[in-house]
Amino acid sequence: MIQNCKMMHCKRIAGKEGALTAIEGGIDIPFEIQRVYYINNVPGDAERGFHSHRKLEQILLCLNGSISITVRTPYEEQVITLRENSEGLYIGNMVWREMRSFTPGAVMMVLASMHYDESDYIRDYSEYLREAELYFREQR
Ligand code: T46
Numbered sequence: 001m002i003q004n005c006k007m008m009h010c011k012r013i014a015g016k017e018g019a020l021t022a023i024e025g026g027i028d029i030p031f032e033i034q035r036v037y038y039i040n041n042v043p044g045d046a047e048r049g050f051h052s053h054r055k056l057e058q059i060l061l062c063l064n065g066s067i068s069i070t071v072r073t074p075y076e077e078q079v080i081t082l083r084e085n086s087e088g089l090y091i092g093n094m095v096w097r098e099m100r101s102f103t104p105g106a107v108m109m110v111l112a113s114m115h116y117d118e119s120d121y122i123r124d125y126s127e128y129l130r131e132a133e134l135y136f137r138e139q140r
Contacts, residue, residue, distance in 0.1 A: 002076040003136065004092035008059060012086040021086045023111070030090065031057050031113035038063075038109045042102035049097040051123045052132065057113040059088040065106030072096040074132050082108075094135045096128055 001007065010028060012021045025033055042048065049069075060069065062082035069080050073095060080089055081101075088111075091097060099108070114120065122128045 002071055002078045002095070003073055003139070004095050005071050005078070006090045007080075008088040008090055010061075010086040010088060023088075029059060029111060033111050034114050035112040035116060036109065037112070038107060040105075040107045042106060044102060044104065046100070046102065048099040050125075051121050052096045052128050053093055054120050054122065054131070055093050055114065056117075056120050057090070057092050059090050059111045061085060061088045061109045061111075063107040063109050065103035066101070067099055067103075067106050067108055068101040070098040070100075072098075073136060074129055075136065094132050096125070096132075 008028060010021045010023050012019055014020075023029065039048070060082065063085045066081055066083035069082060069089060071078050071080065071089075071091060082089060102108075122131060
């Protein structure tokens, strides 16, 4: 997995009556959850994201259907298809993300480490490269 990203696997209890998946704050999540939001009703040809966050950490879960997520740093790129609702994608700060190929009825739920703050977004790709190159250089 690329730097500042990882997969997380949630506890899933499934039987003939259905499935239950649990996520516990302080145990499964590497940050304190400050916000939860979800995205649905996305047309199959729509693309979302195209930004990075300066500080925000998040876990993306696809509760229904499947979604393709491209994560990128100035040095690496990976495409992840979320299709199991017990599998989450952790995206740390300074990672560019693009979401596409939402299947009909797909629902994405996001657990976030901060309240909504537009000033934390980097939506311009040239500006992202400028800030991210500095950031990842300091990480080495
Ligand atoms: C991310 C990916 C995975 C709010 O008012 N409150 C919120 O909590 C959020 C998340 C968004 N908004 C507003 C901001 C925009 O006017 O909702 C509108 C759509 O947001 P955006 O275009 O950023 O949506 P996505 O799907 O491109 O990105 C979202 C998150 O914003 C982002 O943090 O990492 O999902």
